[in-house]
Amino acid sequence: MSEIPLLVHNDPWLKPHEDAIRRRLNRFRDTLKGIENQTGSLAAYATGHKFTGIHWQDSSKSWIVREWAPKAKAVSLIGDFNRWSRDTHPLVQSTGGIWQLRLPADTLGHGQRVKLHVTGADGSRRDRIPACIRRAVQDPVTHDYSGQIWSPPQPYVWQHSFDPATVKSPFIYEAHVGMSGEEGRVHTYREFADQVLPRIKTGGYNTVQLMAVQEHPYYGSFGYHVSSFFGVTSRSGTPDDLKYLVDTAHGLGIAVLLDVVHSHAVKNMAEGLNDFDGSGNQYFHAGGRGDHPQWDSKCFDYARPEVRQFLLSNLRWWLEEFHFDGFRFDGVTSMLYHSHGAKAFNSYDDYFGGDADEDSILYLQLATTLIHRLKPGAIIVAEDMSGMPGLCRPVEEGGVGFTHRLAMGLPDHWIKLLKEIPDEGWDLSQLWNVVTNRRHGEATIAYAESHDQALVGDKTLAFWLMDKEMYWHMAVEDPDPVIERGIALHKIIRLITLAFGGEGWLNFMGNEFGHPEWLDFPREGNGWSFHHCRRQWSLVDNPDLKYKWLAAFDRALIGLADHHHLLATPQANLLNLDLENKVICAERGNLIFVINLSVDRSIPDYRLPVAKGGDYHLVLDTDAVEFGGQGRIDRTIAYPVDEEGKLSVYTPARTALVFAK
Structure with a gap:
C-alpha cells in the first residue's frame, strides 16, 4: 500500500x-x-508567452508573429503598419495549431497598434487582439481596443531588489491604483508610487496588493473581467510605469502582490479570448459549462494542456517581467467546484465529492509549484470561502500549495452584526468562535473589510457605524455620541480581527482611517461620475477632523503586532469569556487582551487569570486620547500578577486594552 x-x-x-x-x-x-x-x-514549460505573441528576434533581425488558433481557417496581421489591410500579411499554419508570420525589421515598431484578423472554424471573420499581447490601448474616439507593440529602445533599469521571504507575517494594503487619488479621474502608477506608497510605509504595512492590473475593457468591473492577461492596463500608464511602482515599493521594503484573475475571463470577443478560433471552446469549456452564471463571464478549460500552459506562462510573466512577489488568486472557490461554490459546505464530503473540479485543482497545484520554484518565499493567497482542507498546505503533502487563504467569513460576520444587531445584543461566544475558527496549520489572512464590503449597495464599516452623521460631526471639537460610538467600535472590531483572526492582515485602501461612503465606479447609472471612485486623503490629513484618530490607531495596532511578531504565534487562548459583563479576555503571543464590549459598564478591579507572573504594562489602549478616546486609563502604572495568578485591571466600556510583560 x-x-x-x-x-x-x-x-x-x-x-x-x-x-x-x-x-x-x-x-x-x-x-x-x-x-x-x-x-x-x-x-x-511556462514560457509560452515567449513563443506565441509578437516578438523581436535579435538573431535574425526580424519580427516573428505566432498565435495559437487550432481550428481557425485563416489568420492575418493587421495594424498601423499596413493600414489595417486584412489581406496583405497572412500567417501560415504550423504544427500544434500555431499560426506564424516572419516580418522584416522595418515592418513593425514600438508603439504601433496591431490586431489579428481571424477567420474562424464557423466561418466568422473577426478582428481580435493577440492572446499574449503585452499592451492593449483604447482609441479615445471610437473606444475600441487594439494591441500595441511594446518594445521600447531603452528597457527599464531596476534599482532595488527584494526577497519576499523577509515578510514573515504579511500586513497587506489592498489598493486600486486608478481610484487611489482624490481627483475625479483615473490615477496613475507613478502617482501611486510617489504619493500613496509613502503613506502605506508610514502605516506599517509590509505588503501591497494591487487590483485591476491585468487589462480589462470595463473599468467598473474592478479589474475582474480580464481581456488581455499579459497586458498592463493602459488606463494608469505604461508597463514601465508599473515597474517603477513595484521598484519604488521594493525600495521601501514593501512586497507587491498581483491580484491575478485566472478563475474566469471577460466574455467580450472584440477585446478578449472568447471563441478566438471560432470553434466555441478554444480557451474555455464548450456549451453551458463555459459560462459563469453569477459573473457573466467565461470559464477556462483547465483540462486542456494548452490552456494550463497559457495560464502558467502568465504567472511567470508577472513574476519575472514585473518582479511581483506573489499573487492573490481571485475566485478560487469558483475554480474548485463545478457549482462554483454556490452551496453550503457542511462536511468534508463536500470537498472531495463529485462537485470538486479536479482539473482546476491540478492547475492550481501546478501554479503554486511553479511560483514557489521561480520565487521561493513568494506569498500566494487564495480567495476561498469554502475552507477546502489542504488548500494552504504543500502539494507534496496532498495539499494545493497556497501560503495563505482569506478569512472571508470574518467581514461577512461583522457586516451582519452591524446590519442586524445593536452592539449591546452581540453574542460574544458566537463572535469568539467566528473569529478563531480556522484550520490548524493553514495560514489565514484576517480582515474586517476589503473592497467587497465597500462596493455600491453595501457600506464601509465606518459608514455602517456612523452613516450620515459622518457628514456633519467629524470635527474634532464636535462631541457627537453616534460618532463617538462608531469610532470606539471601529477600533475594537479591527483589533479583535487582527489579533485573533489569522496569521496575516489585510486592509483596503482608506479603510484604516474610516473612509466614508461606498465605492462606485463611473457607469451609466451614476452619470459616469468619479465621486465615489477616489480616496479622500484630505480627510485624514486635516488635523481638525477625527479621521486622524483612526489612522493613528491603525498605525499603533500594526506596529504593536509587528513588534511582538503577533501573527507568527499560535492561535489565541481564551482566558475568560464574561457574557454578563460583555468582556473577552484572551492571550496570544505573550500579550494579554481585555476587550469590554459593554455599552455602559466600566469595571474597576477586573481580575483575570494569566499564565505568567510578574508585572504587566499597558501597550495599547483604544480609549487613548490620541485615538479619539476619553483617556480613562493611566498608561504609566504597572500591573502586578497577584498570588492567585490573576491580573487586576480597570476595563472601561467599549474599550480594548492590550498588556505585555
Whole structure:
C-alpha cells in the first residue's frame, strides 16, 4: 500500500477521503513528470508567452508573429503598419495549431497598434487582439481596443531588489491604483508610487496588493473581467510605469502582490479570448459549462494542456517581467467546484465529492509549484470561502500549495452584526468562535473589510457605524455620541480581527482611517461620475477632523503586532469569556487582551487569570486620547500578577486594552 499522504496523517478526519487526496497527488506528479520529460522543467514549460505573441528576434533581425488558433481557417496581421489591410500579411499554419508570420525589421515598431484578423472554424471573420499581447490601448474616439507593440529602445533599469521571504507575517494594503487619488479621474502608477506608497510605509504595512492590473475593457468591473492577461492596463500608464511602482515599493521594503484573475475571463470577443478560433471552446469549456452564471463571464478549460500552459506562462510573466512577489488568486472557490461554490459546505464530503473540479485543482497545484520554484518565499493567497482542507498546505503533502487563504467569513460576520444587531445584543461566544475558527496549520489572512464590503449597495464599516452623521460631526471639537460610538467600535472590531483572526492582515485602501461612503465606479447609472471612485486623503490629513484618530490607531495596532511578531504565534487562548459583563479576555503571543464590549459598564478591579507572573504594562489602549478616546486609563502604572495568578485591571466600556510583560 502506498504511503499515506501527510495531509491525512495530520488530520485523521480526512481518512475517508484518502483515496481522493492520493488520486489528486498522483495526478499532479504524473502531469509534472510529463511536463519535465517534455520540456526539461516546469519553468521551461511556462514560457509560452515567449513563443506565441509578437516578438523581436535579435538573431535574425526580424519580427516573428505566432498565435495559437487550432481550428481557425485563416489568420492575418493587421495594424498601423499596413493600414489595417486584412489581406496583405497572412500567417501560415504550423504544427500544434500555431499560426506564424516572419516580418522584416522595418515592418513593425514600438508603439504601433496591431490586431489579428481571424477567420474562424464557423466561418466568422473577426478582428481580435493577440492572446499574449503585452499592451492593449483604447482609441479615445471610437473606444475600441487594439494591441500595441511594446518594445521600447531603452528597457527599464531596476534599482532595488527584494526577497519576499523577509515578510514573515504579511500586513497587506489592498489598493486600486486608478481610484487611489482624490481627483475625479483615473490615477496613475507613478502617482501611486510617489504619493500613496509613502503613506502605506508610514502605516506599517509590509505588503501591497494591487487590483485591476491585468487589462480589462470595463473599468467598473474592478479589474475582474480580464481581456488581455499579459497586458498592463493602459488606463494608469505604461508597463514601465508599473515597474517603477513595484521598484519604488521594493525600495521601501514593501512586497507587491498581483491580484491575478485566472478563475474566469471577460466574455467580450472584440477585446478578449472568447471563441478566438471560432470553434466555441478554444480557451474555455464548450456549451453551458463555459459560462459563469453569477459573473457573466467565461470559464477556462483547465483540462486542456494548452490552456494550463497559457495560464502558467502568465504567472511567470508577472513574476519575472514585473518582479511581483506573489499573487492573490481571485475566485478560487469558483475554480474548485463545478457549482462554483454556490452551496453550503457542511462536511468534508463536500470537498472531495463529485462537485470538486479536479482539473482546476491540478492547475492550481501546478501554479503554486511553479511560483514557489521561480520565487521561493513568494506569498500566494487564495480567495476561498469554502475552507477546502489542504488548500494552504504543500502539494507534496496532498495539499494545493497556497501560503495563505482569506478569512472571508470574518467581514461577512461583522457586516451582519452591524446590519442586524445593536452592539449591546452581540453574542460574544458566537463572535469568539467566528473569529478563531480556522484550520490548524493553514495560514489565514484576517480582515474586517476589503473592497467587497465597500462596493455600491453595501457600506464601509465606518459608514455602517456612523452613516450620515459622518457628514456633519467629524470635527474634532464636535462631541457627537453616534460618532463617538462608531469610532470606539471601529477600533475594537479591527483589533479583535487582527489579533485573533489569522496569521496575516489585510486592509483596503482608506479603510484604516474610516473612509466614508461606498465605492462606485463611473457607469451609466451614476452619470459616469468619479465621486465615489477616489480616496479622500484630505480627510485624514486635516488635523481638525477625527479621521486622524483612526489612522493613528491603525498605525499603533500594526506596529504593536509587528513588534511582538503577533501573527507568527499560535492561535489565541481564551482566558475568560464574561457574557454578563460583555468582556473577552484572551492571550496570544505573550500579550494579554481585555476587550469590554459593554455599552455602559466600566469595571474597576477586573481580575483575570494569566499564565505568567510578574508585572504587566499597558501597550495599547483604544480609549487613548490620541485615538479619539476619553483617556480613562493611566498608561504609566504597572500591573502586578497577584498570588492567585490573576491580573487586576480597570476595563472601561467599549474599550480594548492590550498588556505585555
